[in-house]
Every structure is written in structure tokens, then in C-alpha cells.
Amino acid sequence: MTKIYFDYNASTPLAPEVIDAMMPLLHDFYGNPSALHWSGKPVKELLQTARGQVAKLIGCSPREVIFTSGGSEANNLALKGFYFKNRHKGTHIITSKIEHPAILNPLRFLEQLGAKVTYVGVDDYGRVSPEEIEQAITKETILITIMHSNNEVGTLQPIHEIGRIAKQRGVAFHTDGSQSVGKVPIDVNEFEVDMLTIAGHKLYAPKGIGALYLRNGMEVEPLIHGAGHEFGIRAGTENTLLAVGLGKACEIAGVQLENHNIKELRDYFWKKLKEQFDEQVLLNGHPEERLPNTLNVSFVNRIGQDILDRMPSLAASTGSACHAGNIELSPVLKEMGVPETVGMGAIRFSLGRKTTKAEIDQVLSWLLEFI
Structure with a gap:
């Protein structure tokens, strides 16, 4: 039976052009980019080119791109690094209740060290209120961190408004762009963000690589100390x-954003689901302000994982956790106020560059058969 992959928000396959770009480094370019001799110089040039490609995609200077081992490290560097360097100015941080664990867990760690964290809620669509964030700002507030898009339901946050508020109040602003970069246009200056996280394996690059945009003038304490790599912010010979x-993945994304084609496929999928299941299927997340590739739906009075178990050739995911046979509602859907009878039946279908209409029709056929 044909295997179908609808879990692009979890990870993406490597783009062929990315593989081609990496191949020479497996053979000829083995020098240390910090070395000043013939073997190191061309490797340093490749590294500088890559930094420029990342910078161009998000509208910043190459000097503001710090390579990391992935999105989680970039988030940790942004939160812990900023807190350690700036806690003399204040200890208050504002975030949302639906952030990724790579945000929530570092903040819980910082709370053990004296940080005060305000967790703002979201509406039924999973959106934060800029007004609530502004009201939460105190004289002690040094940082706001709000994800650009939610990894489960795809809802886009009002980053522009939050950025303006943060700038007016003199508070640093970080956004986790792991799910957004490569899917929707990102401009750090338009958003007025000071830090932005990128995760490579979400945009057809390898796992184990990411980046943190760090606005010029922002100071963070390195988490990894050693030599002066990455402008003295992250020690260790660059990968x-x-x-x-x-x-290369960022260069491709700049030309080939997952745009109307992906959105058209997603909307076609949702239209057909409604035709097949009517009131038995409900949309989770904002109907318009969400990632163009993400469709999170609930099959009412069903268990999402049970449905997926009946379709072993489909790769998709649920936000619910299963422990020893007990199903726990996704924390994101719970914060959105989704009833348990609805939320337990949630499935996230996330589409990608290789997704076809024929694949969607096949999944629709399976769902009709098994539900």
C-alpha cells in the first residue's frame, strides 16, 4: 500500500538541492573554517555564504545570524542567554500558555533561578491578545517571547502588534519561528523582533542545524563557552x-515559499472533509490566520490516535498524549477551550512540497472507510 506523509510540521525530507549543496563537504571541504591556510579559507567562504542565505530569507544582516544545533538550542540561547546577561535590569518574562516545550521548559528552569514568568492565555482560535500582553508588562519586564505560529493548529500570532508594543515599552521581543520560516514571509524588521528562532528540519534542511537571529546590539550570555566562534556567542567549531x-534550504524557500498551491490543497482537503463528515468534523485553529499547510481537525466523539492506527500507511499526528492507555487532551487545545469530546479526536494533517491532490483523495477514502 502506498505510504503517504502528512506530517511536514514534525519534520521535512531533505530537498534535493540541499543534498547537492552538502555533498562537496563530505569529500573535499574538510578544513576548519577558523584556519587561515588553503584548507580553511574555502570552508569559511561556504559558511559565510550560508549565513548570508539565511539572513536574506528573514531580512537581516549576516552578522545577526548565529548557527545552532537546532530550534531548541536557539530558543534556549535566546531565553537563558538573554536572562543571564540582562537580569540586573529585571527578572520578569512574558510568554503564552501554548508555546512549544522548547520555550516553556527553559522558562520553568529560569523560574527556579529567580525569574518571574507571566503566562498569558489564548482565545478559541489559539491567538494571544496584544492588549493582555501590554497589560502584563511591568517595570521588571525584560523579555516577551511569543511563537510566530503554533505547531499544532497553525494559528499565526499578531506578531506585528506585539513587536510594536515591545518596542514602545523598551522590552526585548523573541519569537519562535520554527514552524513559520519557509512557509510564510518573514521580515524581522517588519515584525520588530529582536530575536527569532529557525529550525532547519522544518524547511527541508537537515536535522541538527538551526539558527538564532540576534538583532545587532542585543547581548546574550553564551550557553557554550570556549573559543570565539559565532561572533563569540556559541563556542565550538562550526558544523x-x-x-x-x-x-541552501533558505535560498530555496525565498523563491519557493509554500504558497497558494499548498493552501489550495489544504482548503480542498478541508472542503471534502466537511462534505463527507459534516458536523462530525470540526476545525481547530484560526480559519484564516494560520499556516498555509496546516489542517488540524477534530472528529467528534472519536479518538484521533485510534483513527490513525487504522491507517498505518498514513503519517500524521495528534496533539494528545497517550500514557498506559489513558488519553490526555493536547495542552494547546485545552488552553483553547476545546471540549474533551472534540479535542480527543484531533488530528493534525500538515502538507508539504511533495503533497498531491491524489494523496489527499486517498486519505479521504481511508477516513470514509474507517470512521
Whole structure:
């Protein structure tokens, strides 16, 4: 039976062009980019090219791109690094209740060290209120961190408004763009963000590589101390192989954003689901302000994982956790106020560059058969 992959928000396959860009580094470009001799100089040039490709995609200077081992490290560097460097100015941080664990868990760690964190709620669509964030700002507030898009339901946050508020109040602003970069246009200056996280394996680059946009003038304490790599912010010889892969993936994304084609396929999928199941299927997340590739739906009075178990050839995911046979409602859907009878039946279908209409029709056929 044909295997179908609808889990692009979890991870993407490597783009062929990314593989091609990385291949020379597996053979000829083995020098240390910090070395000043013939073997190091060309590797450094490749690293600089990759940094420029990442910078171009998000509208910043190459000097503001710090390569990391992935989105989680970038988030940790942004939160912990900023807190350690700036806690003399204040100890208050504002975030939302539906952030990724790579945000929530570092913040819980910082709370053990004296940080005060305000967790703002979201509406039925999974959106935060800029007004609530502004009201939460105190004289002690040094940082706001709100994800650009939610990984489960795809809802886009009002980053522009939050950025303006943060700038007016003199508070640093970080956004986790892991799910957004490569799917929707990102401009760090338009958003007025000071830090932005990129995860390579969400945009057809390898796992194990990411980046943190760090606005010029922002100071963070390194988490990894050693020599002066990455402008003195992240020690360790640069992983040029993976950085080149990320750079190429960003270059491709700048030309080939997952745009109307993906959105048309997603909307076709949703239209057909409603025709087949009517009131038995409900949309989770904002109907318009969401990622163009993401469709999170609930099959009412069903268990999402049970449905997926009946379709072993389909790769998709639920936000619910299953422990020893007990199903726990996704924390994101719970914060959105989704009833348990609805939320337990949630499935996230996330589409990608290789998704076809024929695949969607096949999944629709399976769902009709098994539900």
C-alpha cells in the first residue's frame, strides 16, 4: 500500500538541492573554517555564504545570524542567554500558555533561578491578545517571547502588534519561528523582533542545524563557552556541512515559499472533509490566520490516535498524549477551550512540497472507510 506523509510540521525530507549543496563537504571541504591556510579559507567562504542565505530569507544582516544545533538550542540561547546577561535590569518574562516545550521548559528552569514568568492565555482560535500582553508588562519586564505560529493548529500570532508594543515599552521581543520560516514571509524588521528562532528540519534542511537571529546590539550570555566562534556567542567549531544545508534550504524557500498551491490543497482537503463528515468534523485553529499547510481537525466523539492506527500507511499526528492507555487532551487545545469530546479526536494533517491532490483523495477514502 502506498505510504503517504502528512506530517511536514514534525519534520521535512531533505530537498534535493540541499543534498547537492552538502555533498562537496563530505569529500573535499574538510578544513576548519577558523584556519587561515588553503584548507580553511574555502570552508569559511561556504559558511559565510550560508549565513548570508539565511539572513536574506528573514531580512537581516549576516552578522545577526548565529548557527545552532537546532530550534531548541536557539530558543534556549535566546531565553537563558538573554536572562543571564540582562537580569540586573529585571527578572520578569512574558510568554503564552501554548508555546512549544522548547520555550516553556527553559522558562520553568529560569523560574527556579529567580525569574518571574507571566503566562498569558489564548482565545478559541489559539491567538494571544496584544492588549493582555501590554497589560502584563511591568517595570521588571525584560523579555516577551511569543511563537510566530503554533505547531499544532497553525494559528499565526499578531506578531506585528506585539513587536510594536515591545518596542514602545523598551522590552526585548523573541519569537519562535520554527514552524513559520519557509512557509510564510518573514521580515524581522517588519515584525520588530529582536530575536527569532529557525529550525532547519522544518524547511527541508537537515536535522541538527538551526539558527538564532540576534538583532545587532542585543547581548546574550553564551550557553557554550570556549573559543570565539559565532561572533563569540556559541563556542565550538562550526558544523559547516549542516550550515550549508540550511543556507541552501533558505535560498530555496525565498523563491519557493509554500504558497497558494499548498493552501489550495489544504482548503480542498478541508472542503471534502466537511462534505463527507459534516458536523462530525470540526476545525481547530484560526480559519484564516494560520499556516498555509496546516489542517488540524477534530472528529467528534472519536479518538484521533485510534483513527490513525487504522491507517498505518498514513503519517500524521495528534496533539494528545497517550500514557498506559489513558488519553490526555493536547495542552494547546485545552488552553483553547476545546471540549474533551472534540479535542480527543484531533488530528493534525500538515502538507508539504511533495503533497498531491491524489494523496489527499486517498486519505479521504481511508477516513470514509474507517470512521
